[in-house]
Each structure stands twice: as C-alpha cells, then as structure tokens.
Amino acid sequence: MxxxxxxxxxxxxxxxxTVSPRILRALSKPVINHRGEEFAALYRECVELLKYVFQTGNDIFVLSGSGTCAMEAAVGNVLGIGHGSKVVTIANGKFGERLKEIAERYGVVVPVEFEWGLPIDLEAVKRALEEEKEVRAVTLVHNETSVGMLNPAREIGKLARKYDALFILDCITSIGGTDVPVDKLGVDIAIVGSQKCLGMPPGLSAVSVSERAWEVIEENKGKVPYYMDLQAYKRSFEKGQTPYTPALPLFFALKEALEIIKEExxxxxxxxxxxxxxxxxxxxxxxxxxxxxxxxxxxxxxxxxxxxxxxxxxxxxxxxxxxxxxxxxxxxxxxxxxxxxxxxxxxxxxxxxxxxxxxxxxxxxxxxxxxxxxxxxxxxxxxxxxxx
Ligand SMILES: Cc1ncc(COP(=O)(O)O)c(C=O)c1O
Incomplete structure (x- = not known):
C-alpha cells in the first residue's frame, strides 16, 4: 500500500x-535572447557568485551538461587529444574510477586505486609521482559520493604541486556543502554539478581554471573536446556568452540557487x-x-x-x-x-x-x-x- x-x-x-520552490519558480521565467545584454548580466552574476562558493579568484565557466560533462572538460582540456599526456588518477570509489575512464580516452593513465570506501594511501600516490616522469595532472574526487567519504584534497594538492602536476579536483558533491577553498587547496581545475549541494535541478556544471592550468590548456589548442573547449568558453565569456546555446531556464535557476547560498x-x-x-x-x-x-x-x-x-x-x-x-x-x-x-x-x-x-x-x-x-x-x- x-x-x-x-x-x-x-x-x-x-x-x-529536493529543489526549493524559489528555484522552481525561477525555472519558469520567459526565455530571453542568449546573445543579449540581459543574458550577459545573468551569466556574469552567476560567475561572480560561483567564485564566492568556490572560494576562488580563478576563471569559472558554466557548462550546459551534468557533472560528467565538467569532468570530461577538465580532463580533456588538460591532457589534450593525441599528446600521450600522463595523468595519475586516484580512485577509491565509482567517481574516481570514472575520472580514470575519461582520462584513458585522452592520455596515458597511471592509476592509483584502492578498494571502494578505503582511505587513500598518500605514500602510494607519492610513489606513483616519484616513479613516473612528467606527470601532467593528478585527478581526485573530493567527496566520493559512492562511498560517503571525504578524501584528503589538501594533502594530494601539496603532492601535485611538489611534482609539478596540475591538480584536477572533482568537487561535484562537496562545493556548496563542505569547505572547499579552491585556491588555498591549490586546485587547478575544480568542478561542481548543479543537482547536488547547490540545491538545483540537474543539467548544469561549472569549472574553475587556474593560471597554471591555462598555460597547459593553451598548448592544446584545437586538440580538446569540441563541445567542452574551455578556450572557446573563455573567448565567449568576454562577451558575456557561452559558445553554444545555454540551457537558459537552468541559468535563471542557478542565479536563484546561488543567491540563496549567499543569503544563508x-x-x-x-x-x-x-x-x-x-x-x-x-x-x-x-x-x-x-x-x-x-x-x-x-x-x-x-x-x-x-x-x-x-x-x-x-x-x-x-x-x-x-x-x-x-x-x-x-x-x-x-x-x-x-x-x-x-x-x-x-x-x-x-x-x-x-x-x-x-x-x-x-x-x-x-x-x-x-x-x-x-x-x-x-x-x-x-x-x-x-x-x-
Ligand atoms: C563525485 C561525483 N562525480 C561525478 C558525478 C557525475 O555527475 P553527473 O551524474 O551529474 O554527470 C557524480 C554524480 O553523482 C558525483 O557524485
């Protein structure tokens, strides 16, 4: 029964x-011109508020795609296509493994894996970075949703920096609900999904990109995923636009969701x-x-x-x-x-x-x-x- x-x-x-009624109401706003001033103001406001939530001064872009879209944007732009770039992928759950699977399509993966729900052995990560030469990036899931565990971002960030690798952190289920000071943790690319701690419906994700990451990404010009080409996002953002049609109703919802966060x-x-x-x-x-x-x-x-x-x-x-x-x-x-x-x-x-x-x-x-x-x-x- x-x-x-x-x-x-x-x-x-x-x-x-569960999505709050304020955000649901924002979803039903009339459509506006995605190439007009109104959208530019909306997008810029969203990015300013996201910088507050990410605790970063880095660039941030909003992608019309779920968290996995942002994972692929991060990995694909940093590794590039066909360069054979090396990446250490750390996993102790489903989403760490997903980052590895994505990385396998772009570069050469050095997996550092643990049983799901067991802690990450920092010595094993250090060994991998020590033994492998010229590792371009390290990937980690901050809040491993599949096992309910918060992984040591600070320690991995320090190791990545020590071995001169970029630090890609999946913060999809931590940002907005856990302290994630992106800049202080030395995160080069941080990503979040809309349908998690931001309290929104699914469909958007956001990516932050550090100066250090830009230097690497710019070398991969034209050899990155087409739809998630972050250089295209950067050029478009200067005009207050996204390269392709944004999921407009979700942008209205995003602004409302971020304002709720600011108010709280x-x-x-x-x-x-x-x-x-x-x-x-x-x-x-x-x-x-x-x-x-x-x-x-x-x-x-x-x-x-x-x-x-x-x-x-x-x-x-x-x-x-x-x-x-x-x-x-x-x-x-x-x-x-x-x-x-x-x-x-x-x-x-x-x-x-x-x-x-x-x-x-x-x-x-x-x-x-x-x-x-x-x-x-x-x-x-x-x-x-x-x-x-
Ligand atoms: C930590 C983490 N990363 C990535 C994803 C994938 O996000 P999406 O399902 O929005 O593509 C999820 C989804 O639950 C997640 O929890």
Whole structure:
C-alpha cells in the first residue's frame, strides 16, 4: 500500500536533490535572447557568485551538461587529444574510477586505486609521482559520493604541486556543502554539478581554471573536446556568452540557487550540511547500523552523503521501498555496492525537519522487518545533535 501520494517527495538522493520552490519558480521565467545584454548580466552574476562558493579568484565557466560533462572538460582540456599526456588518477570509489575512464580516452593513465570506501594511501600516490616522469595532472574526487567519504584534497594538492602536476579536483558533491577553498587547496581545475549541494535541478556544471592550468590548456589548442573547449568558453565569456546555446531556464535557476547560498552565508551553509550529516550518523549508529567507509587520519565522513551497510534481516528493496512508500527517496549502493549499502544525502536545502522525518521513517521500516525492536532511539539521537 502507498502511504504517500505527495507531488513533492522528500528526495534525499546524493543528487538530484529536493529543489526549493524559489528555484522552481525561477525555472519558469520567459526565455530571453542568449546573445543579449540581459543574458550577459545573468551569466556574469552567476560567475561572480560561483567564485564566492568556490572560494576562488580563478576563471569559472558554466557548462550546459551534468557533472560528467565538467569532468570530461577538465580532463580533456588538460591532457589534450593525441599528446600521450600522463595523468595519475586516484580512485577509491565509482567517481574516481570514472575520472580514470575519461582520462584513458585522452592520455596515458597511471592509476592509483584502492578498494571502494578505503582511505587513500598518500605514500602510494607519492610513489606513483616519484616513479613516473612528467606527470601532467593528478585527478581526485573530493567527496566520493559512492562511498560517503571525504578524501584528503589538501594533502594530494601539496603532492601535485611538489611534482609539478596540475591538480584536477572533482568537487561535484562537496562545493556548496563542505569547505572547499579552491585556491588555498591549490586546485587547478575544480568542478561542481548543479543537482547536488547547490540545491538545483540537474543539467548544469561549472569549472574553475587556474593560471597554471591555462598555460597547459593553451598548448592544446584545437586538440580538446569540441563541445567542452574551455578556450572557446573563455573567448565567449568576454562577451558575456557561452559558445553554444545555454540551457537558459537552468541559468535563471542557478542565479536563484546561488543567491540563496549567499543569503544563508557559505560558512553557515557548510555548518548546516555538517550538522545534518552528523545527525544522520548519530541516528544510524544509535540503531547499531554500520557506516560504510573506513577512515584514516586524512579522510573524513562525508558532510553531504552518509553511506550505511544494509543490516541483516532486510533487503535493499524492502528498506528503500519502505521509505519510498512514506514519500522519502534515498539511494542504494552503486555497482559492486548494490544491495550492500544505502545512502542518505543531506545536500542542498535539507533541514532538521527533513532529517527527523527521514530517520523516523527509517526506524519504522527497520522495525517492521524486525531489524530493531522498537522505534525512537534514532530520532532521539538525531534530535540531540540538534540540541533539542
Ligand atoms: C563525485 C561525483 N562525480 C561525478 C558525478 C557525475 O555527475 P553527473 O551524474 O551529474 O554527470 C557524480 C554524480 O553523482 C558525483 O557524485
């Protein structure tokens, strides 16, 4: 039986996320000329606000494509086509592996890989950079969404700098919800996706490019992905345009989403994300469930998505299906983690009310299947973290 028939489910996926009505309203604005002054002003304002969210003085471009489009823009522009450029790709989850797969199409990959959810061994990264000569770039996923883990961007950034390699950081699910001081971390190319911590619908991504990265990219003139040619984006931006037709309604939504972030204040927003994830962790631990990632001194639990092992006595379908019947959408594990973990995201404009609702629902579903004896412990643990 369906218990919930709401038009707006509480979407706690690690993207797409629940979109606030203010942003939904912005999506329905009338179309404007994408080659006119109005669009130029809109795009420039978005970029200024993105610089605030990225904490960078570097150039930023908005691409009409999802996060993977920005991943390919970063890798393809830095490595170029047909140069045989060397790249160290670090992976401890699905998206680190995706960066490797993209890099394989452009350059020569030196993979540094770990079991999904295990910490990155910095010594292994150092060894790879030491042994290989002339590594052009290092790729890392900051917040590895597939396993709910925050990877050590600062330490990898330092290593990349030491070995004179560019640092490409996938911040798709960290920027806007976790402190990502792009310039201080020495990130040459940082990328974000719209449907994650920015709280927007899917369809846009943004890329920041450092001076150091430009020097390399400019050498690859004409030997980069056509649609994601960052030099073309740079030329167009001078006129307040994108090289090809932008996804206009999403640009209106982006401005609204970024204004919401500015109003909340980046620092407050990061604190809110952190406290929401802490509440989820406190709740699941109080229910004697296990968090999935294994941490070392350099890695952290994600502030934006919590990965939990599916306990004995309940299947993935029963767990997530039960939540869905109550109008709450959470994520399962991906690929090899399918049926093994579930993930509750706290990205975007998620509030304490949403967390308490989701935890209460989770307890109900677990109790129904006999995984826990009684309900209330999880909500109480979450409530306490909010000081209530
Ligand atoms: C860390 C990370 N990188 C890349 C992607 C891919 O983004 P998209 O699905 O928007 O193409 C995702 C999507 O979940 C992600 O979480």
């Amino acid at each position: 369906e218990y919930s028939r709401t038009e707006n489910e509480l979407v706690m996926l690690p993207g797409p996320v 204040g980046l620092e407050n927003r990061i604190k809110r994300h952190k406290s929401m994830a802490e509440a989820v962790r406190a709740a699941v631990l109080s229910l004697r469930l296990d968090l999935f990632p294994r941490l070392d001194e350099f890695s952290e639990y994600s502030n934006t998505v919590t990965a939990v092992r599916i306990p004995n006595g309940i299947t993935d379908d029963q767990l997530r299906g039960g939540m869905k019947k109550l109008g709450i959408v959470i994520a399962g594990g991906q690929e090899r983690l399918k049926g093994k973990i579930f993930r509750i995201a706290t990205m975007g404009n998620i509030s304490a009310r949403d967390i308490l609702t989701a935890i209460q629902a989770l307890e109900g579903v677990l109790a129904k299947h006999g995984v826990i004896e009684s309900v209330g412990t999880g909500v109480e643990a979450a409530r306490k973290t909010f000081g209530l």
